[in-house]
Amino acid sequence: MPTTKKTPKIPAPTIERLALYTRPLEIYQREGIAVISSEALARHCGVNPAQVRKDLAHFGEFGVRGVGYEVSKLLGEIKKILSTDREWNLCIMGLGNLGTALVENQNFRQRGYRFVAAFDSDPAKVGKRLPSGLVIQSVEKLPKLVKQLNIEIGVIATPPRQAQKAAELLFAAGIKAILNFAPIQLRSPECCVVENVDFSVNLENLAYHLANLLEE
Amino acid sequence: MPTTKKTPKIPAPTIERLALYTRPLEIYQREGIAVISSEALARHCGVNPAQVRKDLAHFGEFGVRGVGYEVSKLLGEIKKILSTDREWNLCIMGLGNLGTALVENQNFRQRGYRFVAAFDSDPAKVGKRLPSGLVIQSVEKLPKLVKQLNIEIGVIATPPRQAQKAAELLFAAGIKAILNFAPIQLRSPECCVVENVDFSVNLENLAYHLANLLEE
DNA sequence: GCCTGTGAATCCATTCACAGCT
């Protein structure tokens, strides 16, 4: 396993929570609150204060004992850690309702994730212009546009059947990171990162907990 | 802590994975494959075979030693466990791009989650008809419609600022389960279940892993 | 006094390895 360590070994849940901490920090910053304690930050994210401190301790000492964390400094540090202190270029695969909604999503845009290309295999959709101004491209253009536009992350919002094919096109074009909204497990090369989002899994979780609430 | 135990104590990750197991099982069933081993199921979901068996063991003995699991029986059992062997009525709060896409989503519909009402606080949207046929309602109608239509789960797709308000309207109307797409931590009563979905957290995860891939 | 940073302790989840059944 040739894993050069830049970071010794960060637990995956820690990374997930760092992203979470970002949300209240942005709000505090907007409201001009200069300092936050691990306890307050933890409460806003529904976690344990010691957890917050442990998570941050993996990367350095960002706080001041007896005082707390300086909001904008902490936010800056987390953004550096997550590499969200810069912009990322994305492309979308599949422009059904979901794909279109994702391209238009303000949450992404504000955080520096920019959709710079949109692909669909349906010839009837190719050439159409999305509200944001993007024009839907044929998948044949993918390899070229990935290079030209410096696309680093692919987002899959195709129907499940076409998701694997879409992933392979992306990998073949040199993309190493995929956010997959299709409810299917993608096969992917070792060197690549795939993150799955499946709303219906979340709903099934809810249904389970709700049903158990009701019968207690 | 007055938690009557119907189920002794099931780990949360187990529930999450049960939903995952469902996906390949449905495909096997469609293809007419009668039996599946824990090893095959595990491979399709990217987990360990022992994990699959442990997860299922919490709820009973569903397999046959030396043989495997009968696909349709197992699928039925999991659906019973997750309470997805019936339909659930949902309502959506907020009909921007994302909210609209969710209402139209086939993945939900196929799994028995039906949007039976749609609410928006913007008077300009109230009265409009969505492609699926639903007419957008004013939030004042929420309490009445929740009762009339037997809505059990609320889905929040409003901008972050309005999410807490939307949640409170839902709780006040007697809803006990919320799927929240707004990137904000909702305050909720003890007796309720809230599940958060935040795509940008997933993207930040991806960005972190990708950045670390590149510099190794 | 207050809040961070951190070793120690606890808790939980995953994996192993094999007994048990067909």
Place this chain on the structure above:
DNA sequence: AGCTGTGAATGGATTCACAGGC
């Protein structure tokens, strides 16, 4: 022989509790 079901072992992650510095 093959694959499930499961106690035992391992490996992590969370929480506690306090030492360290403002």
